[in-house]
Amino acid sequence: MNKILEYMLDEDEGFGDVTSNSVIGENEEVRAYIVSKDEGILAGINIAKELFESKRVKVLFHLSDGNKIKKGDLLMSLYGNARDILLVERTALNLLMRMSGVASAANEYVKLVDEKVIIAGTRKTQPAIGKFDKMALKIGGADTHRFSLDDMVLIKDNHIAVVGSPLDALLKAQKNVSFSKKIEIEVESLEDAISCVENKADIVMLDNMDSFKVSEVIKELEKRNIRQNSLIEISGGINKENILDYVDLGVDIISIGGLTHSSRSLDFSLKIK
Template sequence: MIEPLPDLLIAPIVRAALAEDLGRAGDVTSQACVPADARLRAVFVSRKAGVISGLACARLAIAELDSSADFRPAVEDGTRVGPGQNLAWVDANARALLAAERTGLNLLGRLSGVASLTRAYVEAVEGSGAAIVDTRKTTPGLRALEKYAVRCGGGVNHRFGLDDAILIKDNHIAACGSVGEAVRRAKAAAGHLMKVEVEIDGLGQLEEALKYGPDVVMLDNFSLADLAEAVRRAAGRAMLEASGGVSLETARAIAETGVDVISVGALTHSANVLDIGLDAA
């Protein structure tokens, strides 16, 4: 079971999405066609196979407009489902449910798409010992939700932002003058709980980086042969992360070089929305 995000983190995102959709006058279609006291019972249904994430988003979208709504999940986040499978039942004020429908589906479909793609990558490297991790290439405003969806798919979260880990990239190195000097400065500044990672783009930088004791070395766009050689040379002195242009077709071969983690920006920037509908019951 995936530990759910607190409603406190999700609710502001849901409210902003509802406000964008409701605009200045609210759902004028439902107001015109549906009696104010009408109730509607409906079910969220998967149209395609995938992994579910974001049920709380659908629940909170409805609850924002009808606090007495009855929302009953049929599955948990992280569950693999098939086409036509019921995900959750809801009984609510009809106007509220119709107004919240698209916001709930947008978030549920988006997060389930991320979880589904993540699961595909995790299964591609299964048994290799390598973890699939995400990046900061997330939709602005949705990072906490999308990284939660990665966990629902069996992946592991990289840093959440600029403030929770030090990651020295090529432009930091250019500003410092060398890989070694950048890592030295970072290690001197880091607190005892702060990890230090450095990105390198060739084997020639590996020994210089390791000399200063980084926790993680990112091997950016290395060939398979160079990844394997980096694993041999590092000999466990730092965790090794493969990054750059990873696809479902290449993930397994990358994992088999012996790297510890594989970071995949596509998990969040290129996931297709999982097709989910809301059907009156």
């Protein structure tokens, strides 16, 4: 089993579940089920299965990752030792509820933009469970962006602060990085956007620009006939209330950190029959 999942179980168990061990017989076998008390997109059901099966609990799926769910839906049935089911319960539910919350939020944004642009996550994930956050984004229909620092070059404001200017940082990366790695650079002004697109950055991220400024950049790139040189990504301050202001401006990607750092977990419950 994944080492992160093993750690999650060990962290919750401590030196043993003193409650279950004091009131439930060692060989008590039970049936249980996980039910939704919420609505959204299901994500993480295979992870929950892996957690329960690591304790020899038998698992029966009723729904799969990506399914739309509503209040009262039966997600999973379980059969096994009562102590083992209760030992895994909270860890499995916590991860399943979080992943489903991230997937549901991602799906809402994907539907809002109607496939006109790519909705992407960021690395603003929870420590140690970024892998599961990224999996949930994909299940919800969003792009995962970078999984880790070695996926691609992403030159941000602090890199630029060390080097001197966006263009200097871009040229250094193009000189020192393998052709197999895409290079993305974050810019905050029209001038820097133009220079980085002229020098063919793979992706230029317009950081914290309002819709008027984004429109100004796109129009200037088109006027100079260099728009095709780079993908244009926007990020910062974008939410459900204003995202449609950006969709038809001609950008390629909208990345939203809130999908993983602020999404509400769905509400699920485990019940023993």
